[in-house]
Amino acid sequence: MSNKRTPWKWMRRAGILLAVLGLLWVLVLQYRMETFPDNPSADGDVGIVLGSALKQNQPSPSLQERLERAVVLFQGGKISSIIVSGGLTRTEFDLSEAEGMRAYLIERGIPDSHIVMEQKATNTYENLRFSKRLMSQNNWHTAVIITHRYHMLRAMEMAEFLGYDQPQASPVDSKVLSKFWSKLYETAAHVKWLQDQLFLLMGFQA
Structure with a gap:
């Protein structure tokens, strides 16, 4: 019985890991949006x-x-x-x-x-x-x-x-x-x- 459950257990763990990584990516992305630096010297044609x-x-x-x-x-x-x-x-x-x-x-x-x-x-x-x-x-x-x-x-x-x-x-x-x-x-x-x-x-x- 335990051998049959093992694949599902790993799949569940993998799913949780992916969800955590996805949440971390979103948080980092939103931090980068929030803190995009000012550039007072920006100039161009x-x-x-x-x-x-x-x-x-x-x-x-x-x-x-x-x-x-x-x-x-x-x-x-x-x-x-x-x-x-x-x-x-x-x-x-x-x-x-x-x-x-x-x-x-x-x-x-x-x-x-x-x-x-x-x-x-x-x-x-x-x-x-x-x-x-x-x-x-x-x-x-x-x-x-x-x-x-x-x-x-x-x-x-x-x-x-x-x-x-x-x-x-x-x-x-x-x-x-x-x-x-x-x-x-x-x-x-x-x-x-x-x-x-x-x-x-x-x-x-x-």
């Missing part, structure tokens, strides 16, 4: 603002936080141009995320001639992939990536995967988003990124 939802065709309060960081960097001479990246993600909207962001930046005094729209992206990977093409077209070599701190870890991993040349990060802390739910969502998104990265390395589209 262009700043890339990663898109997020519009609200009534206007940037949501959380997206405004990212845009305000771009304004600060531009006015401080850290970047000379801004890519606003985000497509038409919801059919009830009249504007793409990029169009909404561009209008906001113009209202904040950024010259239209210094703003480039990327309007095809529907996720973070596409934000960075399509923005990199625009960098090549405009002969820009270095970029400062602008997004929230909890999102920056995955964004930087994607930028490095896509071959960005020493990308700089300018993480933003949110005063309007729930930290718990943002990090929970981002944990799930990071798991999906690991899967997508494997598919991309194998030659498949994620």
